[in-house]
Amino acid sequence: MRVRVLVSPKRGILDPQGQAVERALPALGFDGVSNVHVGRLIELDVDDPARVPAMCDALLTNPLIEDYEIVEDVSA
Amino acid sequence: MRVRVLVSPKRGILDPQGQAVERALPALGFDGVSNVHVGRLIELDVDDPARVPAMCDALLTNPLIEDYEIVEDVSA
Amino acid sequence: MSRVGGGRVVSGAATDSRHAALGLSDLEYDRIVELLGREPGDTELAMLSLMWSEHCAYKHSRRLLRRLPTEGPAVLMGPGENAGVVDVGGGLGLAFKVESHNHPSAVEPFQGAATGVGGILRDVFAVGARPIAVLDSLRFGEVARSARSRYLLERAVAGIGHYGNSIGVPTIGGEVYFEHAYEQNCLVNAMCLGLAPQARLIRAAAAGPGNVLVLLGALTGRDGIGGASVLASAEFGEGDADKRPTVQIGDPFAEKKLLECSLELLDSELLVSLQDLGAAGLTSSASEMAAKGAVGLDIDCDRVPLREPGMEPFEIMVSESQERMLCVVVPERVPDVVAVCERWEIRATPIGEVTDSGRMRIRAGGELVADLPVGILVDDCPVYDLAPVAPEGGPTSIYPAPEPVSAAVDAAGSAGDTLLALLASANLASRLPVFEQYDPVVQSRTVRRPDEADAAVLALPTGEAIAVSIDGNGRRVACDPRTGAAEVVYECAANLACVGGEPLGLTNCLNFGNPEKGHVAWQLSEAVDGIAAACEALSVPVIGGNVSLYNEAPAGPIYPTPVIGMVGRLPDPARAGRLAFGSEGDAIAIVGGFHPSPVGSELAKLRGEPLAAPLPPLDAIAALGAHRAVREAVRAGTLTSAHDIAEGGIAVALAECCVAGNVGARVELPEGLDPFAEAFGRAFVVSGPPEALAGIGAEPGGPRSGHAAVPVTVIGRVGGPALELEGVLGVPVAALAEARAGGLAAAL
């Protein structure tokens, strides 16, 4: 099954990448954008999706600085 | 509206990060994982979601090496 | 796909569009058919079209390059190998080469620049040398005006840093300039130096029929299919979009393992020959190995490990997937090779064998898909003579005058303001925002980092050291190609002299426009003659290089930009020279005959003056004498600082010494010397104890024949908070530093 892990920087920790995007957009004529955050997207085919949370905790994310969300069964 | 942009390396293009993760997982006891790709996740609040594709083309993604998908109305 | 001999039946070459789409002219195609005695199959044609591209065949430059002197007492390996090698004593060889990655960088600057570094590193470890340093030479449009150029600069620098920093090779120097002529065609040249015990040096020639051809490293994907060669051989036009899906992604981690693995294979004496995969992938690497060894090679595409399913044989043969090497191994040693590779997590796959057939025979799916004499791939491409035509209206007839930059630099402005404007201009501003993105110290050899001296200095295990400098000045070459190109060679040598280095050899990259145009052919021909003459005068051999042509947009060609990378040797790294003024009270002197002119200068550019000729003439004997005098004085430890006078003239040279040392100077310029006029590679600003300066240039045993007297003109003293040029200007050092710091930082 195709699974996606969406990893975002933990709220409250400075996210310079998000800030850089937020600053750059108005300069290109895109107004009305706020609260931008840049994280990581991990896509994988897994035999057993029940093991994905364990993979996230062990390797894919660092819980000190990142939150994650798992989206299963992506039709890609 | 909260919007997410899911950015993945274009298929066919070398994805060294995805390969590194794919090789690391079995060593940690996670078998049955394949086709791993690592991309970026961009989350943003926008007044006008119709403009997000233009933002993606102009700034958020690199169309030469990345594909993207927009997920609207995220309840986050 | 058609098979060998099964090329489409067509009524004549001109109606078969295959070859045209692949960039071969009708004449070239006819020649192929004639040599083969049949139409080539598709795989064969793909291979031939790449091998016969400008990039691989040097069609328009091969004859020209013969004018360059390539021999010298220190040369161990000259042009023709993956990298040239010079002897640096103690049984060590120093390999180095500069290469362009201009077109890929224009398409995707981060990956283009990164894979440019990756490619030149492979050329160096392909000869058995451990890469010990990288330098870069960059050209972009005017960053002050062009957002595109700012983007290219930022991403190319990040890409170079990414690859070099990640693989653990220090980037110890480089140069970057901005001119409108590069707006559509940026230049990204990278140079690599490597060190090897001479016994480990290896050539690329395949040998020994029956030996096994082993492919090392990354999987083969559809990267850069047609990339380098198609991109590098046609001018940029509207069809760029189709070229895009071929972007190569660099993986420095994979290359780090490949590098360590290759060196271990060589140290264990497991390889007969080694070759990197670069432009035109397997086709070029394998056929060049075969040609050099006068053997044939059989390759089975089915054995090549692929990243993507369903790749056609021609795709496999021309894929430019990065981080791969090819080696020849005797059959009994294959298991040992595989074992070493496993330890480094490097894939090692036997894909074919050496034969005595003299042919490249490629199989796929059990069928022969290509069967070509090696010679047709490597040697038979037609080589063209250039048809040089000097532009009638002078350089301005090719290049429009630069746009004037600021009011502060018009003739009515004060000299102080002019100096500040020059220091703040993108071409003269501090390069710190660029080089602080590079690791200059990894490998623990770096004796002089960027901004500490005119050349980078690396300590050798022998206790001696090498110095290296990379230079180019396209605008001056555009003004006066012969003198301009020669100046670049002299400037490199002058930079080496400033740290006490004596030249051993040089590498060059010839970045030019479309050689089929008369004026570009003229620029090429003149520039190569200028380089050749300078090499003869300085006794520096050319040990390798690269040519990048067709750097041309609809608006015209780039400035002709030969980039020179020169390496020298110095006996005592502890005495390597520095650029900064040091002790208050030191005397300051000009060493060498300095007769500059405003023609082609940075100030002329800022003022928007048209390009003009001629540059001040080069007096080889005088320049050589000045180089020698400075080199000897630095080696003797008599000087506090040494700096060559280049862009921005003597005023800028003095300002740079002041800013580096954070100390002022009081100077009286010689009567009539224009503070901003330029002449490169001929004279120096040095400082040191007054007694010591008096002895510079004096031959120990009295004047020897052939050594001209070297003029040494004391012009002032180090000290105070400001740079004072009596009767000309006075500017606090802090203001100089501030102007210089801001120029590029604003663009990055």
Place this chain on the structure above:
Amino acid sequence: MKFGIVRFPGSCDDIDAQLACERVGEAVLLWHADRDLQGVDAVVIPGGFSYGDYLRAGAIARFAPVMESVAEFAREGGLVLGICNGFQVLCEAGLLPGALLPNVSLRFVFRQVRLEVVDSETPFTRACEPGRTLSIPAKHASGRYFSPEPVDVVLRYAPGENPNGSQDDIAGVRNAAGNVFGLMPHPEHAVDPLTGSVDGLSIFESMRVSVEARVAA
């Protein structure tokens, strides 16, 4: 005194660390795939880009077989020094608190920085006089130290010299027991007057003194 320098595929400053250690003692390389620490007295996890730094710097390296032995060595009180990528690995492995985030500038930066020795009582800094400032190069893309909990700070960037935006100008921290120390700047690149400052030597010298004192005790 025998140092062991861990070598991952992708380690870059491993030989540099070895050379630095050899100025005060013996030094051997420890291959990432081997569990045997060869009886070393102290372990150095060097800088570089272990496993290409893919995913997060140090994330993959911490699972290398050698790291199990290093963790055990640390639990038993052995001295472990993590430099740059080694610091990142130790944080990912939980041997040090906190994490290292991308620099605020979002760029790799090389800079000779001045460091204030905040704690000169550790086995890694005891050869530094209290209040001493060290000039050492820093070079990294992910050096922004962050910890939600209070930590034991050993080194701070001097005012105005923080190259990465780390919390409270933190440049190096230790574990609670004091035998594991990580720092972003590279002391192994400040040991030879020919190539720069020699201030980094005091870190290796401190380790030697600490090990020898323990052996003597």
